[in-house]
Amino acid sequence: xxxxxxxxxxxxxxxxxxxxxxxxxxxxxxxxxxxxxxxxxxxxxxxxxxxxxxxxxxxxxxxxxxxxxxxxxxxxxxxxxxxxxxxxxxxxxxxxxxxxxxxxxxxxxxxxxxxxxxxxxxxxxxxxxxxxxxxxxxxxxxxxxxxxxxxxxxxxxxxxxxxxxxxxxxxxxxxxxxxxxxxxxxxxxxxxxxxxxxxxx
Numbered sequence: 636x637x638x639x640x641x642x643x644x645x646x647x648x649x650x651x652x653x654x655x656x657x658x659x660x661x662x663x664x665x666x667x668x669x670x671x672x673x674x675x676x677x678x679x680x681x682x683x684x685x686x687x688x689x690x691x692x693x694x695x696x697x698x699x700x701x702x703x704x705x706x707x708x709x710x711x712x713x714x715x716x717x718x719x720x721x722x723x724x725x726x727x728x729x730x731x732x733x734x735x736x737x738x739x740x741x742x743x744x745x746x747x748x749x750x751x752x753x754x755x756x757x758x759x760x761x762x763x764x765x766x767x768x769x770x771x772x773x774x775x776x777x778x779x780x781x782x783x784x785x786x787x788x789x790x791x792x793x794x795x796x797x798x799x800x801x802x803x804x805x806x807x808x809x810x811x812x813x814x815x816x817x818x819x820x821x822x823x824x825x826x827x828x829x830x831x832x833x834x835x836x
Contacts, residue, residue: 644671646728661833715757720760
């Protein structure tokens with residue numbers, strides 16, 4: 636029986652960026668299949684009490700910057716604390732990820748996901764811009780313009796909506812969120828616990 640982990644994510648999330656490569660590596664190490672589920676975090680926040688960053692109290696905003704610095708230093712990953720293009724509307728990027736998965740499979744979509752998040756947090760690029768998204772997909776070895784067109788179809792929108800509904804049904808309230816063996820794990824700082832579950836369940 637194959638092991639499966641659901642991966643709920645918002646492509647604009649710095650925490651998802653910091654955990655993405657490690658999560659993918661852990662799944663490959665333990666033979667766990669990833670179900671990649673980009674979701675609309677704004678809608679998830681609306682039912683779970685979350686607030687978009689500009690509406691959070693100043694204490695929380697300040698501590699977020701401290702933690703991002705700690706983690707980026709610890710992991711040796713470049714991260715701009717104040718990216719040029721952030722906050723950024725995530726829908727086009729999320730739907731491109733879905734379009735890549737439908738056309739080329741999960742591994743290809745995971746690669747594009749990582750590239751999209753690096754674009755925001757390390758490369759000062761605008762992932763709400765169509766040309767930028769097409770260029771990112773093309774740099775990953777795909778026909779970026781064709782995929783961008785596919786991402787605008789009703790079937791992709793339906794999957795995006797379905798992922799968001801599934802996230803809400805699973806009591807997700809942040810990104811990244813991993814669900815394995817019926818149990819949720821919130822945040823890249825819970826990957827150690829997730830790996831223990833991979834190894835024992």
